[in-house]
Amino acid sequence: MTEKQFISTVKYVASTKPAFLLSEIAVYLDDQKTVDQMYASLLPHLADLGLAAKKIGEDYEVSRLLPSPAYCLNAAEEQRVSEYLELRTIPPALEEAIGQYITRKTGKDWSDPVILERLRRAIVAQKDDYWKPTNKRSLQYTKGYSVLGYLAYHFPVYFMQTRQLFAELARDGLLKREMTILDLGTGPGVIPLAVADFWTCLGTARATVFPVERSKEHIEAFTHLVKSVATKDSLVTIKPALEADITSPGDVMLPEHVDLMIFSNVLNELAGLPVAARADIVMKYADRLAPDGTILVVEPAEEATSTSLRVLSLVLKKRGLSIYAPCTFVWGTNCTSDRCWSFQTAPSIRPTRIMNTLAACDEPFRYVNTDIKYSYVMLRKDGKTRSPCHLPKGTNAMRLSRIHLNVGRRITVVAAKMSEDLGDNETHMFRLCDGSAEKPVYGVLPVFHITQSNRDLVSAPYGAVLELRNVLVRYNPVHDAYNVLVSRNTQINTTGNRAV
Numbered sequence: 001m002t003e004k005q006f007i008s009t010v011k012y013v014a015s016t017k018p019a020f021l022l023s024e025i026a027v028y029l030d031d032q033k034t035v036d037q038m039y040a041s042l043l044p045h046l047a048d049l050g051l052a053a054k055k056i057g058e059d060y061e062v063s064r065l066l067p068s069p070a071y072c073l074n075a076a077e078e079q080r081v082s083e084y085l086e087l088r089t090i091p092p093a094l095e096e097a098i099g100q101y102i103t104r105k106t107g108k109d110w111s112d113p114v115i116l117e118r119l120r121r122a123i124v125a126q127k128d129d130y131w132k133p134t135n136k137r138s139l140q141y142t143k144g145y146s147v148l149g150y151l152a153y154h155f156p157v158y159f160m161q162t163r164q165l166f167a168e169l170a171r172d173g174l175l176k177r178e179m180t181i182l183d184l185g186t187g188p189g190v191i192p193l194a195v196a197d198f199w200t201c202l203g204t205a206r207a208t209v210f211p212v213e214r215s216k217e218h219i220e221a222f223t224h225l226v227k228s229v230a231t232k233d234s235l236v237t238i239k240p241a242l243e244a245d246i247t248s249p250g251d252v253m254l255p256e257h258v259d260l261m262i263f264s265n266v267l268n269e270l271a272g273l274p275v276a277a278r279a280d281i282v283m284k285y286a287d288r289l290a291p292d293g294t295i296l297v298v299e300p301a302e303e304a305t306s307t308s309l310r311v312l313s314l315v316l317k318k319r320g321l322s323i324y325a326p327c328t329f330v331w332g333t334n335c336t337s338d339r340c341w342s343f344q345t346a347p348s349i350r351p352t353r354i355m356n357t358l359a360a361c362d363e364p365f366r367y368v369n370t371d372i373k374y375s376y377v378m379l380r381k382d383g384k385t386r387s388p389c390h391l392p393k394g395t396n397a398m399r400l401s402r403i404h405l406n407v408g409r410r411i412t413v414v415a416a417k418m419s420e421d422l423g424d425n426e427t428h429m430f431r432l433c434d435g436s437a438e439k440p441v442y443g444v445l446p447v448f449h450i451t452q453s454n455r456d457l458v459s460a461p462y463g464a465v466l467e468l469r470n471v472l473v474r475y476n477p478v479h480d481a482y483n484v485l486v487s488r489n490t491q492i493n494t495t496g497n498r499a500v
């Protein structure tokens with residue numbers, strides 16, 4: 001019996017009863033398999049089949065996977081999350097633990113001038129490497145100082161941006177009362193530590209985090225930081241980091257089902273792999289995603305990395321995952337993603353003590369990293385999207401794919417706001433996308449034209465879907481892009497389900 005027939009048999013039996021033993025399947029099989037062999041064959045398919053397997057004595061009981069209910073924030077938790085997002089510093093215990101780790105690894109206090117100089121050199125080398133084309137980078141994190149530099153420079157910002165993303169997931173009801181989180185390329189544990197931290201805003205939600213990482217140096221830092229900040233009564237369990245190469249998903253020991261799978265600042269490091277190969281890797285992990293689970297991919301906002309995330313997102317969409325956020329496909333089309341540079345920003349963090357100490361030199365700006373700018377995509381298997389866009393009743397909106405035919409005319413468009421303000425003191429400018437445009441489109445609003453009726457362009461959050469009635473189309477040859485000019489006579493309405 002082939003693997004395919006075996007899976008079909010399991011599927012059939014599962015449809016006839018709520019639970020069964022794997023040994024019961026044996027009678028249907030042509031070739032003899034032990035229950036352990038059957039379990040090994042079934043394991044990669046359990047999440048997709050919506051089944052769970054439990055070891056009972058020498059056998060396995062297979063039953064339907066009961067979805068863990070979504071965790072809905074109550075008013076007190078919503079308040080806590082809002083206050084939490086106001087914070088501008090990483091938790092003091094974590095900052096302390098980073099300093100202690102640098103001190104432990106180097107054998108000298110982290111503020112010793114020799115150590116500071118080495119950290120500066122490591123930070124500069126890492127940044128220089130980052131700006132090289134991906135196939136020329138050597139980001140291996142095999143040397144101690146590359147990880148120490150990462151802790152001093154990148155960690156705080158990545159930790160704080162993860163807060164923003166968890167708040168979005170929580171507010172959108174994508175967290176569960178009990179969930180399994182897989183963090184691929186965990187580094188020194190930004191995501192697991194951010195889970196432990198964010199979950200303190202939630203009253204009763206529980207989470208177990210499975211981190212995977214290839215670099216021994218990062219795993220050592222991860223182990224130190226997790227131990228330093230762990231509390232006994234936490235509802236979050238952080239498993240030891242599994243040392244593995246995430247490009248070989250078959251070799252990575254994974255949990256049966258994953259509710260949230262995170263690739264944070266890692267896919268861009270799979271140097272040399274073409275987008276199709278990166279999509280293969282994500283799809284392989286997606287086999288373990290629970291039917292109502294979410295994949296979160298985050299990348300730095302830098303143009304090449306950010307754009308390549310959008311290209312990857314579209315390939316994953318074509319392979320069957322749905323883009324939950326931030327993109328909205330108003331017309332149900334696929335987009336042209338190769339010029340899509342779209343990222344989110346959040347208020348800057350305050351520099352840590354280590355950053356300030358590093359900055360006490362001739363070129364302070366090189367060692368202070370406080371801006372939060374990131375590109376992300378949330379993907380699902382169940383087709384759910386954040387803004388299930390229903391075109392407003394009676395709209396005569398035009399697809400942005402037809403914008404070139406309307407230069408000089410006034411039209412109506414329905415599109416998502418896909419950037420923060422790119423303008424200046426006199427003019428607001430936001431990138432707009434309806435999922436059909438072939439060239440970038442920007443909504444342009446001179447400050448003196450702002451009215452009650454068009455201010456949603458400015459106040460709506462990143463990703464919100466807007467109807468813009470009566471905008472004038474202009475072509476910008478310098479950027480080979482289109483502008484839609486918003487004036488006093490433009491009416492802008494928020495549509496979809498994203499609150500302004």
Ligand SMILES: C[S@@+](CC[C@H](N)C(=O)[O-])C[C@H]1O[C@@H](n2cnc3c(N)ncnc32)[C@H](O)[C@@H]1O
Nearest residue numbers: 158185186187190213214215245246264265266
């Ligand atoms: C930029 S760090 C990101 C760490 C963390 N996720 C964050 O957001 O701060 C990228 C991490 O991915 C890890 N990584 C890169 N390629 C990997 C691979 N093929 N297998 C496992 N880990 C990998 C690196 O060692 C590094 O720790």
